[in-house]
Amino acid sequence: MKKILLGNNAIIEGALASGVSFVSGYPGCPSAEIGDNFGKIAAKNGVYAEWSTNEKTALEAAIGASFSGLKSLVNMKSFGINVCSDSLLPLIYTGTKAGMVIVIADDPSCWSSAQTEQNSRAYSIFGHIPTLEPSDPQECYDFTKLAFEISEKFNIPVMLHTTTRVNHQKMPVEFSVIERSGDFVKGEFIKNHHQFSTMPPRTLEMKAELLEKIEKIKNFSEKSKINFVKGNRDSKIGIITSGVSYLYVKEAMENLEIDLPILKLGFFYPLPTKKISDFIKDKKKIFVVEELDSYIEKEVNILAKNVNCKLEVFGKNVLPEIGELNTEKIAIALAKVVGKKFVPFKITKNDLPKRTARLCEGCPYWYIFPVLKRIAPDAIFGGDIGCNMIANLAPHNLSDYMFAMGAGIGISHGVKKSTEQKVISIMGDGTFFHSGIAGLINAVYNKSNLLVVILDNRITAMTGHQPNPGMGKTLMGDATEELSIEEIVKACGVKNIKVLDPINMKELEYAVKEFLVKNDISVIICKRICALLAKRQSAQQHDQ
Amino acid sequence: MTNKNFNIILTGVGGQGIITLLDVIDEAAFIQGYDIRSSELHGLSQRGGSVEAHIRFGKKVYSPMVNNGDIDLIIALEALEGLRESEKAGKQTKILINKYFLPFLNSFSKEEIIKQLDISKKDFILVSASETCKNKLQNEVVCTLYLLGYAVGKKLIPLSKESVLRAIKNVIPEKYLDLNINAFELGHD
Numbered sequence: 001m002k003k004i005l006l007g008n009n010a011i012i013e014g015a016l017a018s019g020v021s022f023v024s025g026y027p028g029c030p031s032a033e034i035g036d037n038f039g040k041i042a043a044k045n046g047v048y049a050e051w052s053t054n055e056k057t058a059l060e061a062a063i064g065a066s067f068s069g070l071k072s073l074v075n076m077k078s079f080g081i082n083v084c085s086d087s088l089l090p091l092i093y094t095g096t097k098a099g100m101v102i103v104i105a106d107d108p109s110c111w112s113s114a115q116t117e118q119n120s121r122a123y124s125i126f127g128h129i130p131t132l133e134p135s136d137p138q139e140c141y142d143f144t145k146l147a148f149e150i151s152e153k154f155n156i157p158v159m160l161h162t163t164t165r166v167n168h169q170k171m172p173v174e175f176s177v178i179e180r181s182g183d184f185v186k187g188e189f190i191k192n193h194h195q196f197s198t199m200p201p202r203t204l205e206m207k208a209e210l211l212e213k214i215e216k217i218k219n220f221s222e223k224s225k226i227n228f229v230k231g232n233r234d235s236k237i238g239i240i241t242s243g244v245s246y247l248y249v250k251e252a253m254e255n256l257e258i259d260l261p262i263l264k265l266g267f268f269y270p271l272p273t274k275k276i277s278d279f280i281k282d283k284k285k286i287f288v289v290e291e292l293d294s295y296i297e298k299e300v301n302i303l304a305k306n307v308n309c310k311l312e313v314f315g316k317n318v319l320p321e322i323g324e325l326n327t328e329k330i331a332i333a334l335a336k337v338v339g340k341k342f343v344p345f346k347i348t349k350n351d352l353p354k355r356t357a358r359l360c361e362g363c364p365y366w367y368i369f370p371v372l373k374r375i376a377p378d379a380i381f382g383g384d385i386g387c388n389m390i391a392n393l394a395p396h397n398l399s400d401y402m403f404a405m406g407a408g409i410g411i412s413h414g415v416k417k418s419t420e421q422k423v424i425s426i427m428g429d430g431t432f433f434h435s436g437i438a439g440l441i442n443a444v445y446n447k448s449n450l451l452v453v454i455l456d457n458r459i460t461a462m463t464g465h466q467p468n469p470g471m472g473k474t475l476m477g478d479a480t481e482e483l484s485i486e487e488i489v490k491a492c493g494v495k496n497i498k499v500l501d502p503i504n505m506k507e508l509e510y511a512v513k514e515f516l517v518k519n520d521i522s523v524i525i526c527k528r529i530c531a532l533l534a535k536r537q538s539a540q541q542h543d544q
Numbered sequence: 545m546t547n548k549n550f551n552i553i554l555t556g557v558g559g560q561g562i563i564t565l566l567d568v569i570d571e572a573a574f575i576q577g578y579d580i581r582s583s584e585l586h587g588l589s590q591r592g593g594s595v596e597a598h599i600r601f602g603k604k605v606y607s608p609m610v611n612n613g614d615i616d617l618i619i620a621l622e623a624l625e626g627l628r629e630s631e632k633a634g635k636q637t638k639i640l641i642n643k644y645f646l647p648f649l650n651s652f653s654k655e656e657i658i659k660q661l662d663i664s665k666k667d668f669i670l671v672s673a674s675e676t677c678k679n680k681l682q683n684e685v686v687c688t689l690y691l692l693g694y695a696v697g698k699k700l701i702p703l704s705k706e707s708v709l710r711a712i713k714n715v716i717p718e719k720y721l722d723l724n725i726n727a728f729e730l731g732h733d
Contacts, residue, residue, distance in 0.1 A: 004570050004580065029587030112587030136581070136608075169608045170570055170582045247581075250606040327611050345613030347631045350660065352624065353650045355557065357591040390591065395649060463587065 005173040007166045008033040010137040011103060013175045014144025015073045016045060018099070021184065022065035023049040024058040026434070027463040028077030029112035030167040031105035035075050036464060039475040045180045051466050051475045054405070054434040055080035059102070060087050066096040066157075067196055069187030071148060074102040078118040079404060083435070089127050090198045091157060093206040095213070098187070099151035101144060102129075103160045105167050108291050108324035112164070114389055115404050117322065119292040121161055124269035128210055130217050131159040131268040132226070133243040134166055137173045139226075143266065146226065153220075154213055161268060163291065165244045165324065218270040226266025227275055232259045237338060238279060240296060241289040242268060245325050249289050252331040256340055271299055281307040287337045288315040291325050356393050362531030363387070364457055367502040369396045372424060372453065375512045379451075382412035382425035384436075387462045387530075388455050391426065399426075406435030409452055413443040416450040422516055423450040430460035432485060433469045437492065443521055444493040451515050452523045456485055457530040465533055489523045496522035503528060549602030550578075550702055551610040555629040556621030557646050558595050564715070565619070565688040566597045571711035572703045573601035581608035592648075594625055613637075617700055619691050622646050623657045623670075630666045638700050639668035642687055643675070669698075677727055686727035693731025705732060 005013065011034055015023070023042065025035040035051055042049035048065075052058035055076045062072035074084075081088065081104050088102075104120045107113040124131035130150060134143040140162070147158040198206060221227065231253075241249050242265040249262060263279045265271065280286050280300060288297040297315035304311040318333035319325065328344050335342035359365050369391055372381070383391055383399025384406065391398040401411055412425035427436045432454055443450060460466040467473045472482030486499050496518050498511040508526065515522035529537075552569065554562050563584055573580045578601040585595055598610045613634040618641075620626025626641035633639055641661070645654050652660070661668055671694055673687035689712070695701045696708055708728065716724045 004567075004574055032586070111585050164585070165583055165608065168584050168586060170566075170584070171580055171605075171608070172574055247606040247608070251611075255611075326609055327607050345611065345632075345634065347612055348664070350627060350631055350664070352628050353648075353652060355592075355594045355624070355648055355651075357558070357593040358648070360559075360592065387591070462591070 001177055002172050002174050004170050005137050005141070005175070006033060007134075007137045007140045007162065007169050009037060010140035010173050010175070011144050011160065012037055012041075013173070014141040015101065015148070016047075016180065017176055017178055018071065018145050018148035020071045020073045020148070021047050022062060022070045022072040023047060023075070024052050024061040024072065025075035026052055026055045026058050026080055027460060027466040028080060028105070029463055030107055030164040031075050031077050031103055031162075032463045032466070034073075034103060035475065036466065039477070042476055044182050046182050046184045048184055049475055051468070053469060055083040056087055059084040059091070062100055063087065063091055065187070066098045066100045068189040069098045071099045074100065076104065078104060078106040078113065078120050079115060080104070081120050081123055083405070085123065085127070088123070088129070092127055092129055093198055093203065093210055094196050095155040096151060096157050097155065099148045100157040101147040101151060101160055102157055103162060105162045105164070107164045109164070114385060114402060117292065121268055121295055122293070124159060124161070125295065128214050129159045129269060130154070130156060130214075131161050132266055133161050133268045134266070135244050135246045136166065136169055137171050139266070140166065141173055141175050143226065150217065150220065154217055156213055156217070161243070163244055163324070169244075214270055218272070221267040221270055221272040222274050224267060224272070227264070227272045229261055229263050229279060231261040233261050235260050236282075236284040237287070238263065238283045238285070239287045239289060240265065240276065240279070240300060242266070242296065243291065245289045245291060245330070248325055248327045248330045251327040252334050255327065255331050256334060256338070256342060258338060258340070260338075265296065268295075271296070273299070273303055276300060277303050277307045280304055280311055283308065283311060285312045285314060285337060287334060288313065289319065289325065289330055290315070292321060294321070357390055358393070359387070359390050360531050364502050364526065364528035364531070365390070365455060367505055368453065368455060368508065368526050369398055371505055371508050371512065373398060375509055376422055376424060376516060379422040379424045379516070380412070380415055382408035382415070382423065384408035384425075384427040384431050386428035386431055386460075387457070388426055388428050406431050406439055409436055409439035409443060412450050413439065413446065413448045416448040417446070424453060425450055426453045426455060428461075429454065429456040429458065429470045429485060430468045433483070437488060440489065440492050440494070447520070449518055449520050451512070452521070454485055454523060454525045456525055456527045457533075458527070459530050459533050461530045461533070465530070485525055489525070494521055494523050496520065497525070498523075499525045499527055501528050502526040549600045549605050550617075551615050552599040552617045552619065552701070553596055553610055553615050553629055553632070554599070554619050554621070555594070555596040555625045557625060558592050560621045561685050561688045562595055562597050562621065565692060566599060567715045568689070568692065568708065568711050569599055569703070571715050572708045573599075575707040575710050576703060578602055579605045581605045583608035594628065596629065617695065619695065621688060621691070623654070624652060626668065627657055627661055627664070630661070630664055630668065633666050637667065639666055640691055640695055640700060641668055641670050642673045642691060643670045644673065644687065673731065676730065680730060681723060681726055683723060686724055689724045689727040690731035693728040697732040
């Protein structure tokens, strides 16, 4: 059938068509719709889907599923791979049993990312992770299917590396809908200590097996149709590109009215080096178009030394290393490479006031940030990820540092130990369950007397309202244990705990004043439901 | 730059319903047999910040992103965002702006926004979509479909009324269907 699909939904269709039965992940932008939408359709397709507590537990869940013979799909945004890498790297050594595809969604230009403009392709190289890079939703579908095939054939997880403009792109996609039963068919774990346990001297044997495997996958990559050449092959100038940049290159050539051969790489790792060598050997100039860091360009330079040492390689010398690419940036660069004139459109700048993200109307954080600022104007504020990162922006301008999920409390502990200053660290309920607990335990154990304010809005809000362990509900809508943040904090050894509704600003004020002078760590849990969620819930009740 | 495809930029403030509008336009273009690519943003930018989405349709489209200057139609759900997007407008660009203001810290006044639009000498049309929808349908959010109805009625977009109506039925959930169709019809007439 042919239907307009979002890139993320095309990945879902590709996984369903490949017989996936285990889906795990952690919500982040631009990958969140994969898990969200799997949650809606999993049961009727005989699939088990979960939001895990973080990306590491998500990957580990899928490893367990794969070892038990179930095909799995893991989904997360760029930074998720940092969190799960500790288990990801040994997984490449042990290999998988049933197929596993890991979607890593980068966000060049940081549209919805705070911490860095990460290029996750670095992991492909240093972890030896076979990686495919789709350009559009059709390729999201096709490549997901191919990734499962490769994973099954070589017993290795395959990474599907996407970017915001691929995940959030829509186009008509040709796909097949396979009738699936609603029965979740369980697998069986067949013991195989030799393959599933990394332990020297086996570890080094496994490394040798991995490198052998990669050599075979490289041969597969050399023959694969997803690495193809298009356009006028006689030209002495050629372009090598991958991912969404391919689409911009096609447009840029139309704009410049030129027709150059393009080697489009669907494989990022392992690269088809013979195919690349063939493509570059009789060229005078090669223009490598890739977003952010120049991994392919470096490889082309190495290959050129052997097959065409006079080759002129263009890439980051004419393209920016910061920010996503677009047709115009590529047209400007391409014009330089071919020696044509290109005048980009001049925009008439109106110097308008900038409208930045802000807290929603009725957001419980509106009650919290001003109180913290008023009561403790001199305190150091540790920020964290989630809706509370809006504390960085006007009119709050609250956070003194902000890094990664759960990092605020960890850094705050260090600041508290190093200074005589008052330190207040904030984090949301989602972050608390993701990795905040580890920071809390460290702060208690090592005797910090900082004040932690947990903003419990009863859901993981920023990424689109995903359930978390504090809600008593799973991704598939089943009732589950509702973990109490208060009880966990207590069990971590915190003596000064206050749970309150932040709408009672006086109570919050007193609690902050009281706790700031304590000699040991204190935690205030501000419990009030996200305003958008409250509105939605009351609308749903109204409908019923 | 060449301009064979029809290029639209939708702009507004996070939460105004840009993605639903994009889905209806995508679907209508699909029904008319065009090749389509569109691009949208989710996440942080949706929390009350400026948001824009791109739609391109025609015989063959590669990139989902519209180049600056290469825009045929801008539909702005909020006036200041319309003014902001007009920076990228070329000579051929029509700018359809909802006469609706969502002020924020250090924002411009209504008068200032309209004055600046006048000064810009761009081809813009101000339509009181939110106000009309609020008065006649008791719902502001469907201003998106009202604006689309206006664009189709005034032939600012190469989509037929029939295909948009079919698209609305394919895209909008049953219980909001009548409301959306009414808003579209209201804008169209």
